[in-house]
Amino acid sequence: xxxxxxxxxxxxxxxxxxxxxxxxxxxxxxxxxxxxxxxxxxxxxxxxxxxxxxxxxxxxxxxxxxxxxxxxxxxxxxxxxxxxxxxxxxxxxxxxxxxxxxxxxxxxxxxxxxxxxxxxxxxxxxxxxxxxxxxxxxxxxxxxxxxxxxxxxxxxxxxxxxxxx
Numbered sequence: 001x002x003x004x005x006x007x008x009x010x011x012x013x014x015x016x017x018x019x020x021x022x023x024x025x026x027x028x029x030x031x032x033x034x035x036x037x038x039x040x041x042x043x044x045x046x047x048x049x050x051x052x053x054x055x056x057x058x059x060x061x062x063x064x065x066x067x068x069x070x071x072x073x074x075x076x077x078x079x080x081x082x083x084x085x086x087x088x089x090x091x092x093x094x095x096x097x098x099x100x101x102x103x104x105x106x107x108x109x110x111x112x113x114x115x116x117x118x119x120x121x122x123x124x125x126x127x128x129x130x131x132x133x134x135x136x137x138x139x140x141x142x143x144x145x146x147x148x149x150x151x152x153x154x155x156x157x158x159x160x161x162x163x164x165x
Contacts, residue, residue, distance in 0.1 A: 035135070038129075038134030039108060039112065046071065046162045047069050047160060048158075049156050051156050056149035063080070063083055064080045070162070072107060072109070123142055124141070124145055127139050135159065138154070138156070
């Protein structure tokens with residue numbers, strides 16, 4: 001009898017943990033949907049921002065750069081600092097550490113698309129959104145909780161609307 005109670009208690013603890021983890025994922029997905037809708041409602045096509053990625057990777061991948069979007073397309077992405085053998089002002093040519101990104105993933109809409117995939121594959125995710133426009137301001141992902149150096153972060157700062165062309 002005591003053995004059955006212990007087994008049942010263990011099963012309930014495991015089930016509760018699974019439900020709690022599932023609920024956390026649902027919360028992040030719901031927040032993603034709400035903020036994507038908020039971003040889309042503004043229909044912003046011309047803006048710039050600074051993005052910095054954090055990961056266990058090259059200096060080039062973690063150097064901040066400024067993205068300029070005009071008419072909904074990335075016009076320019078340039079490094080802001082000289083480091084890792086590149087000069088400030090150099091055009092960003094490679095994907096971010098958020099897996100495989102084409103350059104257009106650096107529009108805010110593209111960031112949302114990449115984030116949606118990341119939320120479905122990461123074991124742990126925390127996202128903070130801009131309260132007025134809805135874009136993801138800060139993202140922390142841990143793809144495998146039991147491993148080190150697989151964590152990735154992204155921070156968007158200095159968001160600014162610009163005149164269209």
